[in-house]
Amino acid sequence: MEVKARAPGKIILAGEHAVVHGSTAVAACIDLYTYVSLRFPADSDDDDTLKLVLKDMELNFSWSVTRIKATLSHLGSPFPSTPTTCSMEVIKSIAVLVDEQNIPEAKIGLSSGATAFLWLYTSIIGFKPATVVVTSDLPLGAGLGSSAAFCVSLTAALLGSLNSVHLDKNHQGWLTYGESDLDLLNKWAFEGEKIIHGKPSGLDNTVSTYGNIIKFRSGNMTCIKSNMPLKMLITNTKVGRNTRALVAGVSERSMRHPDAMSSVFNAVDSISKELSTIIESPTPDDLSITEKEERLEELMEMNQGLLQCMGVSHSSIETVLRTTLKFKLASKLTGAGGGGCALTLLPTCILLFYLLAMVLHLFSLFL
Numbered sequence: 001m002e003v004k005a006r007a008p009g010k011i012i013l014a015g016e017h018a019v020v021h022g023s024t025a026v027a028a029c030i031d032l033y034t035y036v037s038l039r040f041p042a043d044s045d046d047d048d049t050l051k052l053v054l055k056d057m058e059l060n061f062s063w064s065v066t067r068i069k070a071t072l073s074h075l076g077s078p079f080p081s082t083p084t085t086c087s088m089e090v091i092k093s094i095a096v097l098v099d100e101q102n103i104p105e106a107k108i109g110l111s112s113g114a115t116a117f118l119w120l121y122t123s124i125i126g127f128k129p130a131t132v133v134v135t136s137d138l139p140l141g142a143g144l145g146s147s148a149a150f151c152v153s154l155t156a157a158l159l160g161s162l163n164s165v166h167l168d169k170n171h172q173g174w175l176t177y178g179e180s181d182l183d184l185l186n187k188w189a190f191e192g193e194k195i196i197h198g199k200p201s202g203l204d205n206t207v208s209t210y211g212n213i214i215k216f217r218s219g220n221m222t223c224i225k226s227n228m229p230l231k232m233l234i235t236n237t238k239v240g241r242n243t244r245a246l247v248a249g250v251s252e253r254s255m256r257h258p259d260a261m262s263s264v265f266n267a268v269d270s271i272s273k274e275l276s277t278i279i280e281s282p283t284p285d286d287l288s289i290t291e292k293e294e295r296l297e298e299l300m301e302m303n304q305g306l307l308q309c310m311g312v313s314h315s316s317i318e319t320v321l322r323t324t325l326k327f328k329l330a331s332k333l334t335g336a337g338g339g340g341c342a343l344t345l346l347p348t349c350i351l352l353f354y355l356l357a358m359v360l361h362l363f364s365l366f367l
């Protein structure tokens, strides 16, 4: 039997980092996906291995199921309907299984993904041989939610293989999960994100699970219905970074300067709320599309300034800001920052040659 699943990446329009500290954030899924194929061997095969193939990374993992069971059987897996946090002790046991795979130094960042894989697989499926193949349109560690798309698509394939989820209408040739199963999927994906990120807010896995545009605060999401065209250019600076380290850095800064940082997080909360109100308000309302776009640009600029206060901008991001500003366009980093991707709002009235000139300029900087 083979089960295939996919889940999208995301952009954050406002509120990254502050959302970890209780502020509102606004995020939208994008048309770039992570794909997972899960295949169980036929009963007649005496295959005892669990294989994880990270195709784009050219990295193959292979574990003996007997060996995994010897390490983790005390957990009482599987428990697919009870999303559970992986304890530090179990993370250490799984780390031994991952270390044995001798990941090359250049790809060592993938060990947290492999750890999340083993936790989600054994918790949901138990100790059964299978081959799991992962491919992705998303750049890893660039702010577009690759870790969440990985956890959501993997969990969707695992839960989907149990035949206990309700699959609904067709979306671009893919069946979608029913509302109640989406909640279970999202909770498991969040547990995977915790292993990769340390202290995720849940924003990335929630937008990857539910899609569309969402407003998110302290674990609660509302779907936003946009009433205006919203075109964003995404520039990948190709400067690598790690979300876990950046999130930890902001928490440390906030412990050193609690009052100042709390004001920063409050300001971000107001920005996200205003941004979502503008996106949702009917057009033509009291504001024209152009006026709405101007306000969004201003809010993005303000959010970027506050992200700089949090210490998560980067010289490569500043280069994107300066470059797009020359073309009178506003940008901000998206995701955890420290490099990675930046967003630029493209107004509806932008001239094509103007846009082309800017894109070529950015290309020459980050190719």
Ligand SMILES: Nc1ncnc2c1ncn2[C@@H]1O[C@H](COP(=O)(O)OP(=O)(O)OP(=O)(O)O)[C@@H](O)[C@H]1O
Residues within 6 Å of the ligand: 034, 054, 109, 110, 111, 112, 113, 114, 134, 135, 136, 139, 140, 141, 142, 143, 144, 145, 146, 147, 148, 150, 196, 197, 204, 241, 242, 243, 244, 334, 335, 336, 337
């Ligand atoms: N397709 C994948 N296969 C295996 N592991 C993955 C995959 N995608 C992401 N990961 C794991 O997630 C890590 C990257 O997650 P990280 O949170 O640092 O960046 P991101 O999710 O791309 O950006 P952001 O969190 O800012 O949106 C990788 O190092 C890897 O461990």
Ligand SMILES: C[C@@](O)(CCO)CC(=O)[O-]
Residues within 6 Å of the ligand: 012, 015, 016, 017, 018, 019, 020, 143, 145, 197, 199, 200, 201, 202, 203, 204, 243, 247, 334, 335, 336
């Ligand atoms: C930086 C952060 O706010 C977004 C990363 O895409 C972390 C999180 O919300 O978990």
Ligand SMILES: [Mg+2]
Residues within 6 Å of the ligand: 145, 146, 147, 148, 197, 204, 243
């Ligand atoms: Mg991530």
